[in-house]
Amino acid sequence: MTANTPGDDVLVRLRGIRKAFGANVVLDGVDLDVRAGEVLVLLGPSGSGKSTLLRTVNMLTPPDAGTVEFDGEVLVPPASRWPWAYRRQSARLARHRREMGMVFQHFNVFPHMSVLRNITLALRSAQGLSKADAEAVALERLRAVSLAEKASAYPDSLSGGQKQRLAIARALALAPKLMLFDEATSALDPELVKGVLDEMRALAGSGMTMIVVTHEIQFAKEVADRVVFMEHGRIVEEGPAAQFDEPREQRTREFLRALSS
Amino acid sequence: MREKGFAFDLGVVLAHLPEMLGAFGLSVAVAVAAMALATAAGLLVAVGATSRWRVLVALCFAHIQVFRGVALYVLIIWVYFGLAITLQVNIAPTPAGILTLALLDSAYLAEIFRTGLQKVDRGQREAGAALGLSDGAILWRVVVPQAVRSMIPAIGNQFTDVLKDTSILAVIAVPELMYTSQSLAQQTYRPFEFYTVAGVLFVIGVSVITYAVRVAERRVRRGAVRGVVAPAGVPMVTSVSGREPGEPPRMEDER
Numbered sequence: 001m002t003a004n005t006p007g008d009d010v011l012v013r014l015r016g017i018r019k020a021f022g023a024n025v026v027l028d029g030v031d032l033d034v035r036a037g038e039v040l041v042l043l044g045p046s047g048s049g050k051s052t053l054l055r056t057v058n059m060l061t062p063p064d065a066g067t068v069e070f071d072g073e074v075l076v077p078p079a080s081r082w083p084w085a086y087r088r089q090s091a092r093l094a095r096h097r098r099e100m101g102m103v104f105q106h107f108n109v110f111p112h113m114s115v116l117r118n119i120t121l122a123l124r125s126a127q128g129l130s131k132a133d134a135e136a137v138a139l140e141r142l143r144a145v146s147l148a149e150k151a152s153a154y155p156d157s158l159s160g161g162q163k164q165r166l167a168i169a170r171a172l173a174l175a176p177k178l179m180l181f182d183e184a185t186s187a188l189d190p191e192l193v194k195g196v197l198d199e200m201r202a203l204a205g206s207g208m209t210m211i212v213v214t215h216e217i218q219f220a221k222e223v224a225d226r227v228v229f230m231e232h233g234r235i236v237e238e239g240p241a242a243q244f245d246e247p248r249e250q251r252t253r254e255f256l257r258a259l260s261s
Numbered sequence: 262m263r264e265k266g267f268a269f270d271l272g273v274v275l276a277h278l279p280e281m282l283g284a285f286g287l288s289v290a291v292a293v294a295a296m297a298l299a300t301a302a303g304l305l306v307a308v309g310a311t312s313r314w315r316v317l318v319a320l321c322f323a324h325i326q327v328f329r330g331v332a333l334y335v336l337i338i339w340v341y342f343g344l345a346i347t348l349q350v351n352i353a354p355t356p357a358g359i360l361t362l363a364l365l366d367s368a369y370l371a372e373i374f375r376t377g378l379q380k381v382d383r384g385q386r387e388a389g390a391a392l393g394l395s396d397g398a399i400l401w402r403v404v405v406p407q408a409v410r411s412m413i414p415a416i417g418n419q420f421t422d423v424l425k426d427t428s429i430l431a432v433i434a435v436p437e438l439m440y441t442s443q444s445l446a447q448q449t450y451r452p453f454e455f456y457t458v459a460g461v462l463f464v465i466g467v468s469v470i471t472y473a474v475r476v477a478e479r480r481v482r483r484g485a486v487r488g489v490v491a492p493a494g495v496p497m498v499t500s501v502s503g504r505e506p507g508e509p510p511r512m513e514d515e516r
Contacts, residue, residue, distance in 0.1 A: 060387050083314060090396055098393030108388035112406050112481075121402060122392040167388075174392065 011036045011178055011209050016066035017056055019049075019233075026052045027063065028233035036177070039210045041220040041241075044230035045255060050213045053230070054180050057211065058100045059093055070096055071177060098126055101171025105183040107163040109155045109170070115142065116151040119170045127174065141169040145199055161192030168199050179203065181212040217259055221245075229255065273451045274458045281455075284441035285462045291355065291437060292424040295362035299423070300416070302363065303370025304409075308400065310371065311378050321371070328368035333429050337361045341433040358430035358437075366423055373415045377408035410481045417474030421467045428463075438462060 012034040019027040026049045034040050042050040055061035056068055062077035069075070075096055078089035110118050119138035123129045129137065142148045145165040147158075155163055164184060171179060181200065185193045197219050204210055204223040214220055220227060221241045228238040229252045237249040247253045274281065310321035328336070341357040344350040352360065381404050389399035409416075428439035442459040446452035 058391055060390060086313075087396075094390075094393040094395055096393075097391055100391070102388075102391035104384060104388065104391075106384055108382075108384040110385065110388070110403060112410060121398075122394055125398045125402065126393045126395070170392070180391075 009036045010034070011038075011071060012057055012211070013069040014053070014056070014066065015069075017053065017063045017068070018065040019052055019056065019061060019063050026233050027056070029066070030230075030233070030235060032228065032235065034178075034209060034211060036209050037207050038225045039204045039208075039212065039223050041224040041227045042211065042213045042230060043215075043217075043220065043227060043244075043255070044236075048230040049233040050230050051182050054182050054211055054213050057178075057180060058097050058102060060102075071099065094126065098122070098174050099176050100178045100180060101168075101174065101176040102180040103164065103167050103171055103182065103184045105186050107155075107160070107167045107187070109158075109163050109166050111155050114152050114154055115147060115158070115166055118155070118166060119173045122170070123173055137173055138169075141173045142166075144172075145169045159192060160188045161195045164188065164192075164196045165199055168196070168203075172203075178209045178211070181210065181214065183213050183215070185214065185216060215259070217256065231255075270451065270454060271458075273449050274454050277445050277449075277455075280441055280445065281438070281458060281462070284436060284438045285466070287355070287435070288424065288427040288437040288439075289466060291359055291362070291427050291430065291435070292420070294359045295366060295427075296420050296423050298359070298363035299366035299370050299419075302367035304374050304405070306367060306371035307374030307378055308405070310375050325368045325371050328364050329372070331365075333361070333365055333426055334432065336365055337429060337432055340364070354430070354433045354435045357433060358427070358435045361430075362423055362426055365426075366419060369419055369422075370416065373412050373419065374408060377412040377415075378404060380411060381407045413474060413478050413481065417470060417477075420470050420474075424466050424470065425463055428459075 010033045012032075014030055014032040017027050017030040017032075018025075026047075028049075030049075030053055032053075042054065044050045052061055056063045057070070059068065059075050059077045067074050073096065075093060076089060078086050078093060080086040080089055110121070113121065116135060116138050119141055120129075120131070120134040123134035123137055124131065127134075139148060139151060142151055145168060147162060147165060147169065150158065150162065150166075155166065158166065168184075184200065185196050188196060193216070197216065200210075200212070201219075201223055212220070212224070221244065224241040226238060227241050227244050229236045229244075229247070229249070231251055237243075237247060237252045239248075244252070244256065247256060306321045306324050309317045310325065312318060331339075337358070340361045341352065341354065344352065385403050385407065386399055389403045394403070427435075427437050430437055431440035431443060434440060438459050442455040446455040449455075
């Protein structure tokens with residue numbers, strides 16, 4: 001089944017994405033379009049390939065075959081044998097990655113930097129802002145996730161939920177066109193999940209284009225414009241969130257029943 | 262005291278204490294200089310050895326193998342006499358000693374840093390990449406600082422070795438603690454006293470380094486790779502079979 005919404009407003013276009021780790025085929029030919037402003041939720045049992053698919057979008061996991069198009073340009077993972085060519089390819093990919101924020105399951109905040117520097121690093125190093133400008137942007141972002149008073153603290157003094165909100169602020173500071181969420185709440189204690197989901201909900205409401213891998217079914221139904229159900233590296237079923245109250249495919253029904261039981 | 266009349270006479274050493282302390286100062290200075298050079302070189306070699314460029318990787322591993330493999334004694338002879346004979350490069354004893362120790366320890370430190378670089382969580386590189394940082398920024402701003410922090414105890418350990426290794430520089434007449442002890446021992450016929458005091462000074466020096474490393478470690482504790490820590494929400498595995506320690510095997514384990 002193909003998610004085809006042809007048009008100029010397609011921000012991410014995946015075609016024939018295949019990926020295998022050794023003999024294990026994780027993505028078996030996935031086609032998917034994500035329109036600008038759309039919130040797309042990827043569902044599926046563990047090992048279905050949804051996280052890997054998300055990671056191919058910013059080439060953290062380059063696909064073995066297929067193309068990833070972002071904002072009208074095909075992304076090429078750096079692969080040259082020659083250092084100077086490799087550098088050029090790598091710089092080009094980095095430029096695209098600055099327009100895609102990513103939030104990880106295990107936060108991946110930088111533990112050796114203050115909360116503020118976690119955010120200013122990319123602003124200064126990649127976007128070339130001055131220290132003062134970068135700190136102004138960072139503080140504004142921290143305020144938005146209620147972490148401004150933690151600016152000079154180090155991540156080891158933050159709760160999991162605060163770390164994840166920091167990670168969200170860090171990604172948003174670069175003003176990306178797309179946000180990728182890879183099980184952003186799966187590593188959180190239950191009482192901290194809501195704060196992070198609230199941030200994601202607010203972001204979805206602001207019109208951000210988002211691809212979200214999650215197991216939070218209620219959240220998915222609430223914020224998703226479209227839900228994609230994957231299994232064995234293929235898209236099994238996709239449609240508006242409401243469709244998943246009464247899924248068409250037997251496998252989807254089984255999966256959702258298992259989740260709610 | 263005993264029948265043979267041997268008396269441990271520290272008075273002789275005390276008379277020469279300024280010379281002994283001055284010589285120990287040189288040992289420390291040589292060790293610090295060598296350590297500084299070795300740290301910088303070792304870090305570069307470790308980065309090269311973990312890079313994606315095969316030629317660079319091969320050269321860095323060759324550096325590690327050669328300088329870790331060659332005996333310090335041989336290396337000193339080579340740097341001091343060998344370079345002078347073959348290439349007419351004449352280096353004064355003290356700089357030659359520093360260079361020798363720096364070469365040797367750059368190899369050991371490169372191995373320490375290489376392990377440290379590989380221990381930094383993969384997610385840290387991925388976070389840097391996802392933010393669109395350059396490869397250089399990911400390496401030098403994200404990975405290396407965490408690797409160095411986690412390696413501070415090992416680096417301190419290496420430092421104590423360097424300090425003690427300065428004693429072998431006596432071979433090329435660097436007037437450090439061991440060489441000075443030797444010549445004073447010969448002048449006064451009191452080898453036992455002088456070597457004992459030299460040993461005590463080394464122990465004091467090593468103790469100071471050990472203490473300084475502890476302090477440094479405590480200061481940079483945040484951000485270091487602290488062994489294996491289970492991520493939040495993931496239960497720690499207590500045993501390979503998933504059993505609690507001491508719990509008898511269950512039927513499921515047979516599958």
